[in-house]
Amino acid sequence: MLNFLEKHLNENIILEAVFKGDNLPEYTVEKNFYITEFLNNKKAVIYLGEKDKFKKESLNSLIDVLISLSRTYELNLSSFLVNDITATFFVNKLVEKYEFKNAKLYNVKTDKKEEENNLFVVYNNLKELDSEIKKVKVLADAVNFARNLQVTPPNVCNSEWLAEEVKKEVGKDSNLKVNVLTKKEIEKLNMGLLLSVNKGSMYEPRLVSIEYIGNPNSKEKTVFVGKGITFDSGGYNIKTGRYMVGMKFDMSGAAIVASALKAISQLNPKANVGAVLAITDNRVNGDANLPDAVWKSMNGKTVEINNTDAEGRLVLADGMTYAIRNLNATRVITVATLTGAILVALGQTYTGAFSTSDNLWKEIEVAAKETDELVWRLPLHDDFAKFIKKSVVADLKNTDFTGNGGSISAAMFLKEFAENAEFAHLDIAGTAEISDKPMGVMVKTLVQLALNKK
Template sequence: MIPTDLVEVDVVASWRDGLPGAIPVLEGADGPDLTEAAEAFGLDADVLRAVGASSAAGAVQPFAPAGGAVGWSVGAGAGSGADWRGAGAGLARAVRDRLVEGGDPGSELGDLGDAPEIDYLQVRLPAGVLPESVDALVLGLSLGAYRFRVTAEPSPARLRKVLLVAPEGADQAALRERAGRARVLASATSLARDLANAPSNVKDPDWLTSRAAELAERTPGLDAVVRDEKWLTEHGFGGVLAVGGGSARPPRLLELSYGPADARGGHLVLVGKGITFDTGGISLKPADGMHLMRTDMAGGAAVIGALLAIAHLQLPVRVTGLVPAAENHVSGSAYRPGDVVRHRGGTTTEVANTDAEGRMVLADALAYAAETLDPELVVDVATLTGAMKVALGLRTGGVFASEPELAERIRTAGASTGERWWEMPLLADHEPDVRGEQADLKQAPSGPGAVGAALFLREFTAGLPWAHLDIAGPARAEQDYAEVVSGATGFAARTLVELAADLARAE
């Protein structure tokens, strides 16, 4: 089911006896601070020490406190944002495993018995907890146990609600507001994961854009328009049509529009690559790993998730999301190396490699945005180059920006929501490389691949303030870590939302 249901979160004043609960364990000056955790469960700290309770972020230890309730200690490290996300994620996975698999073996306090129906869980927040720590904890709780499966099996039992027990004297209303906002950010990430994980026999360009439009219709303030191949032809989207020409399932363009009456400042346009499957075309990819190309529209998924979250939060800023969607397939009608393609606006590109298709569809959308939408700022996001994975690995996104201040703004937006970015250079020495011999531009120039792709895209921005986010590495994960799970990660969705919020605050 898309979107995946997420756990509800609320902030309450008091601990409830008999309800399953968890206590974060922070690192103290002399090791794990077990005293507060033990007192909350009516235990001696030595008991928790005996069962191996740890302050390591995400380390979860179950036990059976007095009264028959299920209890966990969960490590929150030194209390950084990453530590709290890890704590929430570790706890969410422990509860999921308890629900699905039954008792927890190895507890020195004895067998916990058959798995109870844990609809509710309470988590005691420590004294002096920071609002940003609540943000991070909610992200971990919401995303850490995410799973996407297409199966005939019945849906497994799941945790439905978490009660965050506020410390004495805390502003519960403020913490509740922070928790609610963090859950919206988690929903943006989760939806982006859902869309990217969906199998491509279902997820063609029409399905992706139509599903996003259906979700937008249920979101107040958000409008959606889906353009078909006829409209794309009439309006000169030669790059999208070339890439999608090899598939029996034609391309689409999704346009999501959010413009509240109290919008401040300029117009932010977000452009996301929407390649619903990528064979590489005639420049065919190796078979090994090609199944992962169902996630090659992760940039478009992040834009969709972000627009829905921005509208849900009612941010006072005008935002448009564009997702050019196509399948890059092999057939007699596929575009070829050596072709010259005319983009929206008339610029021509000589094709060198049909597997460099993402920049072809983004170019049309960027040119359309610059020509028709009067943007103040344009940001595109895409799983664009393998070179970026080599440069930054699998957990950091690359930022190419027209201005250093914009790159820093994006990096800061990501840091506040648990997504890591690194600024990359738009090297002037390689600007001549994107000039074509038979056309205006060369699609896949020699030299550093990620830099060349960014310089190519810049040609379609009409000199506007612009940033290109290459998420080829962090858009997919090979293993679970912190709130990230194996498969599509939803990376960049939260950064885009926070960037929009920052723009609203700045005016």
């Protein structure tokens, strides 16, 4: 447990920061992040090297140590506040990392072990930190909601289950309007692309919309559209071997945008924000989507399928149209584990970003920096749309077979459905999960984007 106190309990070992050149207690081990205990005094010190080099960038490594302590300590927060490290910043990073590490995510192991150690953080003016602690806990809760959905296995997390879980959680909030569309309602809207992906499934598709109105006097509205493929087999262009493992994470975009709205509603920014979750799985049966098939989207454009494994852009396209025409979005931001090509470009370090608007990109970049999430902008250029516009029988093909700039051509496909709205796309295929661990990436950035609206 992580606890905050204004005075020491004096029941546990008090832990303080020390630096090179300080009047160090005898026998202090001068090794970075090493804790030397003096049990006769119920005190301990953690060595942090040269004081003038210990800055915000150093904090991540320190906090990794603090949230993994093997015994209960009372942390003297003031001793860590040097250079540009404020109490607010320190607590933000500590709570965020602690909540991430200790999240109760889906797990059916029979030999789970619970650690019982506590960390008491002692600071003489907790009122100063109160609002920051509340904010970071709201964000951490939202991130962990997304992570729990991400990691839930696909035999549990099917499209119908996912829609109900989102409705059950975000529907608690009176600040949010939640609507879940069934297959019949999706058919009435002529969402041919979403329905085409769903053809191979034993579960119905779902389209979930969530709305938050924080500025009723403004017509500006940002809507996040999340890819919700609860499992991606690739369809008839089936994935092989290990490439199908981990495809439960293909619904990460939907989980993330729902979680962002969950936090936004509690933090009450003066902004109008929505989310659209386009949900189905991509399986194979006798009636599944076929290469060479042609389908009409909700906005009327027709698409020739040349790769059934490029299904994410199809469900997003119909989701974008719904966001623009039914939720009156003036800005659309898609969030999706969209392309393997983004891993080639940016690895698992950066989320790839695309935008038709320099202003919208700048706002995303600022929000990402404020929340310590790494985003890198890639270009949108007509050269990357030439192939997808060369269908003999339809307006578009869903995949560029040249093999060049796959992430860009996917973003250019989505751009075709942006209509008059400002458009941005976040490709999280490399950052949504790392080594089978769900990351809940970009939740904080999307929330901060809304909070930055004045």
